[in-house]
Amino acid sequence: MIFDNATRQTNQNNTPAAYTKRQTYRTRHEEEASFMKAYDHIIRFALLITAVIAGFFIIRARLVPESFGVQGSYSYAFYRADSADEQAALPAVHQGSAHCSACHAPQASLRQTNAHAGLECETCHGSFKAHNNNTKERMAVSGSVDACMLCHAALTARPAQFPQIDSFSAHVAQQNETLLPGMTCVTCHDPHAPM
Amino acid sequence: MKHDRREFIKKAGWTFIGSGLYINLFSAGPALAGSRSSALKNLYAFIVNTETCIGCGKCAAACRAENSVPDGNYRTWIERYTIMHSGSVEVDSPHGGEKGFTPLSFNPADIRKSFFVPKLCNHCKKPNCVQVCPVGATYVSPEGFVLVDEKRCVGCSYCMQACPYSARFMNPVTHTADKCTWCYHRIRQGKTTACVQVCPVGARLFGRVDDTDGPVAQLLKAKRLQVLKPETGNEPMVLYVGLDKEVH
Numbered sequence: 001m002i003f004d005n006a007t008r009q010t011n012q013n014n015t016p017a018a019y020t021k022r023q024t025y026r027t028r029h030e031e032e033a034s035f036m037k038a039y040d041h042i043i044r045f046a047l048l049i050t051a052v053i054a055g056f057f058i059i060r061a062r063l064v065p066e067s068f069g070v071q072g073s074y075s076y077a078f079y080r081a082d083s084a085d086e087q088a089a090l091p092a093v094h095q096g097s098a099h100c101s102a103c104h105a106p107q108a109s110l111r112q113t114n115a116h117a118g119l120e121c122e123t124c125h126g127s128f129k130a131h132n133n134n135t136k137e138r139m140a141v142s143g144s145v146d147a148c149m150l151c152h153a154a155l156t157a158r159p160a161q162f163p164q165i166d167s168f169s170a171h172v173a174q175q176n177e178t179l180l181p182g183m184t185c186v187t188c189h190d191p192h193a194p195m
Numbered sequence: 196m197k198h199d200r201r202e203f204i205k206k207a208g209w210t211f212i213g214s215g216l217y218i219n220l221f222s223a224g225p226a227l228a229g230s231r232s233s234a235l236k237n238l239y240a241f242i243v244n245t246e247t248c249i250g251c252g253k254c255a256a257a258c259r260a261e262n263s264v265p266d267g268n269y270r271t272w273i274e275r276y277t278i279m280h281s282g283s284v285e286v287d288s289p290h291g292g293e294k295g296f297t298p299l300s301f302n303p304a305d306i307r308k309s310f311f312v313p314k315l316c317n318h319c320k321k322p323n324c325v326q327v328c329p330v331g332a333t334y335v336s337p338e339g340f341v342l343v344d345e346k347r348c349v350g351c352s353y354c355m356q357a358c359p360y361s362a363r364f365m366n367p368v369t370h371t372a373d374k375c376t377w378c379y380h381r382i383r384q385g386k387t388t389a390c391v392q393v394c395p396v397g398a399r400l401f402g403r404v405d406d407t408d409g410p411v412a413q414l415l416k417a418k419r420l421q422v423l424k425p426e427t428g429n430e431p432m433v434l435y436v437g438l439d440k441e442v443h
Contacts (some may be wrong), residue, residue, distance in 0.1 A: 079333070087380055127257060150251050158311075
């Protein structure tokens with residue numbers, strides 16, 4: 001009963017007895033300790049956030065290539081600058097007629113005086129690929145009628161002034177020639193000097 | 196703390212001036228500090244002459260060989276436009292025109308005109324495809340070439356949808372966006388593009404716009420030129436001679 005009375009005396013704000021009693025006996029040291037304890041969760045949170053931000057920048061530095069960034073325009077030039085140089089270093093496959101005439105001078109000079117003067121060797125012969133790369137891989141040279149007809153077959157869409165023939169047999173008949181087995185365009189026309 | 200109207204207006208004013216300064220000082224920074232390019236310039240133009248093109252498909256074949264373009268995909272292709280007297284427009288491009296064209300099956304009396312339109316990436320001044328790339332994998336090079344960085348491309352194909360010219364495709368080998376580069380490697384090596392080189396009738400021309408003696412600058416002077424779909428605002432750098440309104 002005495003205990004009950006004592007409790008009632010201190011319990012002025014209807015708080016539990018045990019809590020009120022503890023507060024009464026707090027020292028200054030205890031006050032400071034409880035202050036630290038009260039902010040402990042914030043300190044831990046701040047450390048965590050710092051670690052996350054630091055981690056972000058470390059990972060970002062590793063993932064983003066060195067030359068990546070804005071190269072003059074946000075909208076159109078936000079890229080890895082090294083990429084352009086990498087692409088520029090790709091080997092060229094087509095070499096141009098000047099490259100061929102070093103070994104194939106007769107054909108090159110013949111071609112220059114004729115209807116096919118404006119043509120590159122690679123237009124008909126295809127790209128050089130490995131041919132001039134010391135491997136001397138044979139190039140596809142097609143003497144077939146189809147190869148010539150790719151350009152010279154009569155099509156409505158072709159410019160009228162461009163030389164065209166309706167068909168190989170019709171062309172042979174038109175030229176008053178006899179169509180023989182095995183005959184192709186190159187029987188009569190040297191492809192390097194067709195006309 | 197005093198909270199009245201005068202204080203509020205004062206503070207708002209300082210904030211406005213401060214943020215204005217911040218934008219001026221810092222947003223100009225990276226643009227001026229561009230490491231490899233001072234500003235974007237479109238130094239090159241590609242001219243396609245539809246009046247001389249014979250539709251042989253040599254350009255498309257050369258492009259495939261030069262750039263290892265996978266079968267079934269095209270960095271450049273040729274379309275045949277056939278306009279009828281009735282006004283209807285027929286477009287065909289078998290194998291991208293790479294293997295040539297066969298004669299039209301229409302009655303010749305119905306055909307008003309027919310012509311070839313070679314197509315390729317327009318290397319636009321304001322390319323949609325570049326703006327939409329979420330990873331900075333496609334860009335305008337300092338010379339004005341629109342290129343793809345295949346090491347960065349994630350293959351989302353957003354650029355393919357953004358391109359109004361359908362110039363892009365998904366490369367089935369690398370699984371990245373792919374398109375005509377205007378033979379960037381060849382240009383940097385002092386050559387011309389593969390398609391320009393093999394064209395037997397000179398229907399394709401490529402060169403610097405500012406080179407007054409060059410073929411491109413001379414055609415720019417001599418011919419009326421048109422671009423495809425100017426209404427999209429991409430400002431293409433592939434210019435066409437003899438383009439009809441039916442071509443799109």
